[in-house]
Structures are given as C-alpha cells and as structure tokens.
Amino acid sequence: MRELTFMNAIREAMDMAMDKDGKVILIGTDVAGGADVDHLVQDDGRHDDAFGGVFGLSKGLVGKYGRERVIDTPIAEHGYFSAAVGAAATGLRPIAELMFNDFIGFALDPIFNQGAKMRYMFGGKAKIPMTVRTVHGAGVGAAAQHSQTLYGMFGAFPGIKVVVPSNPYDAKGLMLAAIEEDNVVVFSEDKAIYGIKGEVPEEYYTVEIGKANIVREGEDITIVAIGKMVQVALEVADRLDSDNVSVEVVDLRTVAPWDQSTVLQSVQKTGRLILIDESNPHNNTATDIASVVADKAFDYLDGPIKTVCAPNVPVPFATNLEQAYIPNADKVLRVAEELIFDLK
C-alpha cells in the first residue's frame, strides 16, 4: 500500500474533507502562509507556493480552495477562535489551527467557555462542529514555550473531545472523523513524528473517536500509550519479549473520552498496567486512567499501576536535557521495574 508521512496524511484528510464538503474551512495564523505577498501570487491569481503553516502542513490547500476557505488571520487567537466558534454555530465546519498548544492561554474563552458549552446552553439546538488542530510535544529543540504536551488539559472539560494520533493511518482517519463530528474536537499532533511514514489508504475513511486500538496483544502486562509514546511502548514490548514477558500495547488514540472498556478489559486480562504519557506527571491523562483503573479494576490488579511521564519541569532547550525529559524505553523499564522483574 502507498505510504504517506504523518503530516501528509493529515493534509490529505483536510483536502478530502474540503473537497467533499464546501462547508469545511481552514482558519488560523499562516494556514495559507504568505498572505498578500505579491511574489507568491501566480499569474492566474492562485497562491500555490504559499508557505502553508509553520510546518508547511496545509501547503497547497490555499491554491486549491482559495482564500475564502483557507483563511490567514492576525496573531490574535482569541479573535479568530471566536470567529471559528461562531462559524461552527451558524453552519460551517471550521478547522481552526492553534499553531502550538502552548498558546492556548489566548484562546481559552472561545474554546472552553463558548465552543464547549453552547450546545448545552442552547438545549442541544446549536451544534459546534469545530476541529481544533494543534501541535504538542518535545524533541525538536523548540524550548519550553513551544514544546509542552497539553492535550490532557483540553480533556478535562466536558464538551470537548480530544484525539491524539500515533501514526499516519490514524491521523487521516481521526482527522476525517473529527471534521464529521458535531462537537468540538481537539486534534493534537506531535510535531516530532510529522516525518514518520506509514501505509495510508487513498480512499476516504474514518477512525472512530473514543475507541482505543490494541496494537499488540499480550498476556503479562498492559502498556497504554498516547501518540508518540506508542512507539516507546512497542520498543519496551520487543525488549521484554526476549525475556518471555508478553506485553499488550494499547494505543489510546482518544484522550477524551478515553476508551475505558478496552483499557479495563486489557487490565483484567493482564493484571498489570503501565501508562506512558509525555505530559508533566500530575493531573494528566495517565493519572486519570490510573485512578479509574484502580477504582474499577481493583480486584484484577496484580501490582501497582505505574505511570511513566515527563518530569515535573518545563521542557529544556538543551538537546541532551530535552532527550532526558522525554519518556523512552529505558525509563519505562526502570520506572516499572518492580512490575516486570518477577515475570522474567
């Protein structure tokens, strides 16, 4: 099958959605890129060479769908997110981009207090089919203000769904599902895996929101991982496989509402749980899953639940410190040693 990068899979999904449904629009800072720059305008008036966002992810879309549907905004997140919520409430399906999730402070009111509440406040009569594209994650030297992992924060609000794809296939399917969704969906992309390649079908398909994916079946330990951390979980599984420890890896896919039934069933099977989440260690998705599992699967637990997260510090800029910050397989094996050693 054809392979695409993670980034191109997302672009293809947006392209297909915009092609299929004229109500889908793209709005954000530099989503077209190069607004009103004369030398970028083609002879026929198109803007094919526009930058297409800070990572170039939406490159080409403005040329195809025009500036009416791919809207560059001033650096004013509160303003354009408010515009997007209004557009969603009045019939469009906006994909609004928050360039880095670290900038969420400027867009809190339109997302948390307007977009997430309107359907409820209007007794179900208003729909807010808005997709918030944003970017998280450390590993590219973007420093403390551009490298955080904040999807868990969005997931704390009722009325917002949060998806975190781990591979190109899921990225395309989840993006199309997010655009189809009639509620606010935060689509959080890890910038460090934009370049990874994977098989992606050419046709239109969706991946169900709220459904986790068992990417590897096992009997002894369950590892639930989010986004980029799924690769870490698979490496741990490979390394433990040589010790005859069988690891089940669950790709959470959706952070809110996360798939309790899949996680609980897996823990009931294995009795042991490790959670890998690149967020800072407190009040995050891993701690939330741990609390629910400790409650609902208590009698099935054969050891303490281990969470492997980033340390409780800002993301360092120095490359060696940044690498030490991100959870990796060694760290998982070390932190969860007491859950692993007796299985070997």
Add this chain to the structure above:
Amino acid sequence: MAENIVMPKLGMTMTEGTVEEWLKEEGDQVEKGDGIFTISSEKLTQEVEATSSGTLLKQVIAAGDTATVGATIAIIGEEGEDVKEKVSMEDAPEEMSEQKENDSVPSPKIVEDHQEVSGERIFITPLARKMAKEKELDINRIKGTGGNNRITKQDIIRVEQYGYDIEISMKEDVTERVVPSNIGAGLPSMRKAIAQNMMKSLHSTAQLTLHRKARANELIAFQQELRELLQGEAEDLKLTITTFITKAVVLALKDFPKINATYQNGELLEHEDVHVGIATSLSDGLLVPVIENAQYKSIGELDKAIRDVSWKARQGELTSNLLSGSTFTITNMGATGIEYFTPILNVNEVGILGVGAFQESLILSQEGQVEKQQSIPFSLTFDHQVLDGADAAEFLTLIVRYIEKPSLLLI
C-alpha cells in the same frame, strides 16, 4: 495470712498437672512438710507438701481435675480466715501483676490487640488476594516474589501447582504445632503424657533403627568374675548386665559425642555431660529415670544408681530432676523375650538403644570346636536428620566393642 500451694513445675516441658488425690481435707490441721495432695504430670506422680503450718482452708482444685503450672491448688491459713478474695485474685496471677504495675493502663486485651496489629504484614496484590480467597489458600503460607515481596498471581498459580512454600506458620514453634493438642485426650495423666511425647517424637524426627548382635560370652564371664571377687564385700552390688551395657553406652557416647545431642528449632547441640535415661516399665505406664553425669560414675556407682532410680520409679517416689534432662536413653526388653525392636526416640534426643533378650546359639570357634555362643541383640534408633546410617553404625560398633571386650569398660 493465708498461703497458696500452687501446681509445681516438675519438668521443663510441664505446663499442667492433674490433682490425683487429696491427702488432707478442708479444715484439717497441717504441719509444714506434710503431704497435702498428689499430682501427676507427664511420667510422674508426686506428693506436694505444705510450705507452712496451719489449717487447710480450701481445696481449690478437685481430685481428678487439671490445673496449669502456677495455679493455686490449696490454701493454708488460720482457721476461719476468709479465702474468697484470695482465691479469685490468684486465679489469674498474670493479670494481677499487670494491674498492680499500672493501675490506669488499659486492660490486657488491648495489649493483645496491639500485638496483632504490629505483626508482620503480608503484601499481596488485589488480584492475588481475590484468587487466594476463591481457591481457599492460606496466604500466610505463600512466599511473595513480586515487587516489595508481595504475593502476585504467579505465586498463587505456583502454589496451586506445587503446594505451599511454607509448610506451617513460621510464627509458631514447629514442634508444638505439628502435634495436635488433643493427643492423649481422655487418657489418665501418665498415659496422656506418654501419648503426647511419643507423637511429638515421631512428628519432629526422622527415625531409623539399626540392628546388631554383640557376642556376650566374655561379658558374662567378666560379670561372673567380678561377682565372685566381690562376694561378701559389697552385698549391695548386683552387677547386672544392664549395668555393663550402660557403662558401655556411656563410654561409647564419650567416644562419639555426635549422638549425645539435642536437635531442636534448627539448632544441633552436642552435650558435654552424659545423662542416661533408663526406660522403666510400670504396671500402668512407663518412666524414664535419669542417671545424671554418668560419665563420672564407675561400674559400681552406675549399678547402685540404676538400682536406686528403678526402685524409686516403681515406688512413684522420683523427683522431677530424676525424670528429665536425659541426653540418651536405654530401653531394655530382654525380660520379655523380645529380640529386636524399633524404639522411639525420647523427645529432644537423637539416639536410643534398645536391648533385646539374650540369644543362645552354637558356633564354630576359631579352633574348629562347636561352642555355645551367648549374644545380646541391640536396636539403635537415631534421628536421620542429624546423623547418617554410617554414624549410627559406627556408634553401635563402639558399643559392641566394649561388650565383646569387657575389660575395656574399666578404662
């Protein structure tokens, strides 16, 4: 001032005794030293004497009833003295002392609860606990191999397949636990004590018996010679074969101290002194009076000591120190015609020598003559936990050497 006469402790292992018979009735005048009642415990009956003169105010325990060591059996005081309070106080001696020391401190029950709480906690995962409950497993007997030594699912599965890791609870004394407490229930005191000791012995040791004959012609000749030499001089010496065998055993034990030992609670202790128990059968049971420090006794002294303790045993006059503390035991069934048997070890010992009846046979002597041969059959039971067959055989060979060359007994 009234004085209490309590159940004495007659042996190290005695925890309770039975009041067999009251020799004085309530209201009787007693003098210090008078026997007031008799008790029986383990293999012994003993008279308990008044420790002061006065009136026997109360028989606290009825004849036939059992009381723990230290419990009040009788109260002696001045006639008319009120004993009620005294009795109720002394019924629970340990609680009393506790309360005397700290009047305002919580009751002993709370102390007990506290001890339970501070006991070692068992770590077990929720899943393992649930499985153990479903499978009705005792988690006290499972060794946890998970993190923090907690018991996990794997441990439950292993125990299900291969059995418990810990045979019995580590907290309790092994030897006490393996013998059910109802052994000997309903039997008279002496029989009950015998039953418990025999069961305890069999439960706590790995017993094996070796058999071997010793030629006794020379020993019999030696006995005759000594008797003739001493005729008219030492009328109180009987110089029985038992005496010579005892001497042979004592010498062999000094040569081979590994079998003059105690193995208990994981410790093997070789004794320096040789205290020989002589099993003595009575009409209603069995006693094992002890010849203390037998290694210092000559044949004549041993002969007297054996005769003395045997006589006392049959008269029921043995004191407690003559009934406990043996390090090796000899049991003789020769009088019944039995040749070989498998004696049961006395508790806390690792060897016991059984002596059978003299056997007569015809043998061909070295000179080619047919001769009458007298021999003594020996049965040596030992604890295979701490001694091997070769050890026991070596020890038995030493005994046989002393029997077959009796002049060695004089060294």
